[in-house]
Amino acid sequence: MEVEQVASDSENVAVDGPEKPVDGAGDAATPHSERLRRKNKKFLRTNSKEKETVAAAPTPLPKYRSWKNSRRPRNGHGRGLPKKGGAGGKGVWGIPGSELLEELEEDANDPNYDPEAAGGDLELKQLILEADAEEIVRKSESVILEYFEHGDTGAAAEEFLEFVTSSRSHVICETIVEVALDHKPSHCEMASVLISDLYGRVFTAKDIALAFENLLDRLPDLVLDTPEAPTLVANFIARCVADDCLPPRFVQRTDYANDYARQAIHRAETLLSMKQGLVRLDNIWGVGGGIRPVKSLIRQIQLLLKEYLTSGDLAEAARCVRGLETPHFHHELVYETILLAIETINSSVEEQLCTFLAELRRSLAVSPEQMDRGFLRVLEDMSDIVLDVPLAYIMLDRFVDKCTRRFRLGDHVLKRMPTRGRKRFVSEGDGGAIKDHALKLRE
Structure with a gap:
């Protein structure tokens, strides 16, 4: 009786299929046909008319983890600008000129980093900035000479805005005065009008002050080509103060290194301090x-x-x-x-x-x-x-x-x-x- 029961149990095992391998045996004990069936098994989509499957609800994350990797602004609306001004992120080109800056920057953790040679990068950056300033001067000169022909300050302002940057606005004001030094008094009058009209649109009072400071420092070189440069620069400074483009305290500074600059500042202060000076400065270049x-x-x-x-x-x-x-x-x-x-x-x-x-x-x-x-x-x-x-x-x-x-x-x-x-x-x-x-x- 026991023998028949054992035989029937062995037949049932044979009918059910092959015996599952024991843990640790791995795929070596699995038949080849079974592995193929598992590999080729596909999940078919169900039609909307067929039996719908209900997905399990995901486990909610803690509140602080829901914002961890979010790129959305925390205030809900943002500024409407690209991330990092278009200079960062994946698949972007970066700001114009960033490839030059990347070449100039050195990593302090680099084994080949030389702290003593790091100053050379600053010199190279300075050369790049000077080349940029020379390009602005070259473009500005053509615009100024064209303005001397037609006298339209609006057209000149639009041309300046095409290539000027906020950090280089003082270069334009400096170029206007320098070009006018080599021309007639009527052109100097037009240059003063141009500076007054560009004030607040192309450059600020700080840019004008910086431009005149550079001109005063360069007067020893300007005198070689234009002997009356100190007088002309003083007239420009006094006219800008009269036109409310420069603060009056600009002519109170006397700590300049060269005598020509001190002479120009003294003349500008004299023109502003004379009786009805602001009214007379309107015709400082004469009527031409x-x-x-x-x-x-x-x-x-x-x-x-x-x-x-x-x-x-x-x-x-x-x-x-x-x-x-x-x-x-x-x-x-x-x-x-x-x-x-x-x-x-x-x-x-x-x-x-x-x-x-x-x-x-x-x-x-x-x-x-x-x-x-x-x-x-x-x-x-x-x-x-x-x-x-x-x-x-x-x-x-x-x-x-x-x-x-x-x-x-x-x-x-x-x-x-x-x-x-x-x-x-x-x-x-x-x-x-x-x-x-x-x-x-x-x-």
Whole structure:
């Protein structure tokens, strides 16, 4: 009976399948077909219409662990900016120029790190910053020169904002003043207006102060190219204080290393402390070009000619003509010169004024059109001039003859020259010849 029961139990074991291996036997005791079935077993998705499976609820984490690895802002809304300004994180390029900074930075834990050679990195960084400043100066110069042509401060500000950074704004102000030092007073006036309009938009009062501090420190070098640099820089400083771009305490500093800087600061303080100084500083560069009234220009031309006849300095007279900055009004200069030659009735004065016109014509300070127009204006007014100067026609004929020997006049001017008519001192038998003793010239 016991034998039959043992046999039936062995048959049941054989029918149920192979015996599971004991712990520790591993996959070596598992048949090959069973391992394949386990490997190829797949979990099929169930349709929404089929039997739905209920997933077990996850175990809630503690409150402090739910925010441990969260990238969301703690305040709930954040600033709306990329993480680290776009300079950090996975798969980003970093800030512009970061590859240079990474090459310059050294790890103190690096076995090859040399503390003594670490100062060389600072020098290389300084060279990179200087190269950046030179690039800003190069771009700024072209914008400033273009501004001197059109005078639009808004367009200049937009061009500056395209390449300037907040840390380099003082370089633009420094470049504006430095470029204006080599130009005319009217350009200095435009530079002062540009600094005033860019204040608060491109640079701040601190940037302007830093720019003038650098200029004052560099005055010994600027004087080599522009001898009047201390005076011009002082005018710029005083004008900026008057325009509320610089604080008045800026001119109270006297601890500069060079004498030129102390001289400029002293002049700026004097300009600001004089009576009604802030009002006068509006015209510190003068009123230039066609902005001046016509009567003022005529008065300056007359003073220029009288000073030239007194001193005889032809180069200074030509410089004063260029300083008028009125090329469209040079015909008035020619008109006043011819009129002065007619009224003086002096051959030496005629020769001096003829030399003056010849130099202006040779150096192209006065264009041929303006020269011819001045002569034509005299011919048109001869009927009035002869009332004051009876010998006007004779003096004009002699002066024009001297001028034609020095430079060329237009054919239309020579054709309109009046023919020498009969005068009371010309007799019938002289054939129209003029007697020299009748001129009664004051030699």
